Amino acid sequence: LNQVARRESDWLRSWVPTSWFDRYSKPFSEYHLPKKTSERQTQAEQIGQDSIILLEHIYSDMAPPTLRHLTSVTFLHRLCIYQFYMDEAGVHWRDPSETPASFRFASPHDLDMSYGRKRGSDWIGYKVQITETCDADAPNLITHVATTISSKNDAATLDAIQSDLAAQQRAPTQQFVDASYVSAPNMVRSQEQYGIDLIGPTRPAQGWQYKRNNTYPAAAFQVDFDRQVAICPQGQTSHLWMNSHHSNGQPRIFVRFAKETCAACPARAQCTKTKSRGRQVQFHIRAEYEALKRAREREENSDYERLYRRRAGIEGTISQLTNQMGMRRTRYRGMAKVHLQHLLTAAGLNLNRATDWLMGKKRAKTRVSAFAKLAYA
Structure with missing residues (x-):
C-alpha cells in the first residue's frame, strides 16, 4: 500500500475503503495482535481478502499499468496464492503443506530464494551445481556453474548443464554424477543429444519382490520389444502389451499375464x-530399458568402483568453495546476482588451481587422522 500510495496516490484514494486506514496506517508492530488461534485466522483472512481486492484493482484496465511491475505487487500476488484460497464462502487461509515447494518463498526481500532440503539438511537460499574436469594429467578446473532455486530437482537441471557445456565445446565423453542425477531418461538423452556417457549409481528398483529372496522382480522377466511380449522366469508369455505412463508422467510399457496362466503357476x-x-509389470521404453540395463551391469563389474572413484574429487572442490571461499553464503539478493557471485568464486578457484599447476605444486591428498592411520600400519 505504501509503494502504491507513493506512486499513484490519487488513483488509490479514489477507491480505497476507509476501513483500510484503520487497519494498515500503522506498522503491525504497533498493534496488539490477537493471541487466540481462531482470532488470528480471522484477522489473516481479512488481510487476505483486502490483498485480493487490492490486486484486482491493480490488474484492472482502469489502473496505471506501471503498478503491475512493482516488486511489492509481485510479492503480494505470490503471497496471496501461497497463503490463501477462495471458494463460495470467501477467502481462507491455506495450509502451508498444500503449496508446492517450488512456489514457496522464504523472504519478502528476495523472491528467488526458497526452502531446500537434501539428505537431511535444510537451508534457505539457492542451490548451486558444479561441473569440473577430472583428467589425471591436467588440473581439475570448473567448467560450468548452475544456480537454481533450492527446491529444484537435481535431475531436472542436467539437460541445461549439458546443453551449456556442448554449446561451449566443453561436453565431456564421460560425466560422473551422484545418484540424484541418474535416471533412465537422463542416460538416454545424455548419450543421444550430447554424446555423454552418464556414470553414476542407479536407484534401486522398487517392489516387494526385490526385498525378498527367491522371488521374481521385474528384472527377472525377459522383454522382447520386437514381438512386444514379456517372458516370465517360468517361461510364460504375457498376453497384454500396452504403452502407458508412470505416475511421474514418464512413458512406460505395461504388460500383463493372463489370470489363468498365473493361477496355475507353481x-x-x-x-x-x-x-x-495375473502378474502386471511396468518397464521403461526400449531405449531407456536398455540404457538402464547396461548401467546396472556396469555397476556389477569389478572395475566400476575404480572408474566411479574419479567423481570423489568434486567433493573436495565443493569443500574448498564453501569452507575456504565462502560460496555457501550469498552476499547479494536475486538469482542473477547470486549466480554472478557463484561464477566469480568458481573463477577464483580455477585461477588458484591453474597457478598451482603451472608452478608444479602437487595436489593435496585426502587428510587422514593420526588414529585412522593406525588401521593401515
Whole structure:
C-alpha cells in the first residue's frame, strides 16, 4: 500500500475503503495482535481478502499499468496464492503443506530464494551445481556453474548443464554424477543429444519382490520389444502389451499375464500376491530399458568402483568453495546476482588451481587422522 500510495496516490484514494486506514496506517508492530488461534485466522483472512481486492484493482484496465511491475505487487500476488484460497464462502487461509515447494518463498526481500532440503539438511537460499574436469594429467578446473532455486530437482537441471557445456565445446565423453542425477531418461538423452556417457549409481528398483529372496522382480522377466511380449522366469508369455505412463508422467510399457496362466503357476507366491488377476509389470521404453540395463551391469563389474572413484574429487572442490571461499553464503539478493557471485568464486578457484599447476605444486591428498592411520600400519 505504501509503494502504491507513493506512486499513484490519487488513483488509490479514489477507491480505497476507509476501513483500510484503520487497519494498515500503522506498522503491525504497533498493534496488539490477537493471541487466540481462531482470532488470528480471522484477522489473516481479512488481510487476505483486502490483498485480493487490492490486486484486482491493480490488474484492472482502469489502473496505471506501471503498478503491475512493482516488486511489492509481485510479492503480494505470490503471497496471496501461497497463503490463501477462495471458494463460495470467501477467502481462507491455506495450509502451508498444500503449496508446492517450488512456489514457496522464504523472504519478502528476495523472491528467488526458497526452502531446500537434501539428505537431511535444510537451508534457505539457492542451490548451486558444479561441473569440473577430472583428467589425471591436467588440473581439475570448473567448467560450468548452475544456480537454481533450492527446491529444484537435481535431475531436472542436467539437460541445461549439458546443453551449456556442448554449446561451449566443453561436453565431456564421460560425466560422473551422484545418484540424484541418474535416471533412465537422463542416460538416454545424455548419450543421444550430447554424446555423454552418464556414470553414476542407479536407484534401486522398487517392489516387494526385490526385498525378498527367491522371488521374481521385474528384472527377472525377459522383454522382447520386437514381438512386444514379456517372458516370465517360468517361461510364460504375457498376453497384454500396452504403452502407458508412470505416475511421474514418464512413458512406460505395461504388460500383463493372463489370470489363468498365473493361477496355475507353481511359483505364483514368488511372483505376485494378487489373486484377482495375473502378474502386471511396468518397464521403461526400449531405449531407456536398455540404457538402464547396461548401467546396472556396469555397476556389477569389478572395475566400476575404480572408474566411479574419479567423481570423489568434486567433493573436495565443493569443500574448498564453501569452507575456504565462502560460496555457501550469498552476499547479494536475486538469482542473477547470486549466480554472478557463484561464477566469480568458481573463477577464483580455477585461477588458484591453474597457478598451482603451472608452478608444479602437487595436489593435496585426502587428510587422514593420526588414529585412522593406525588401521593401515
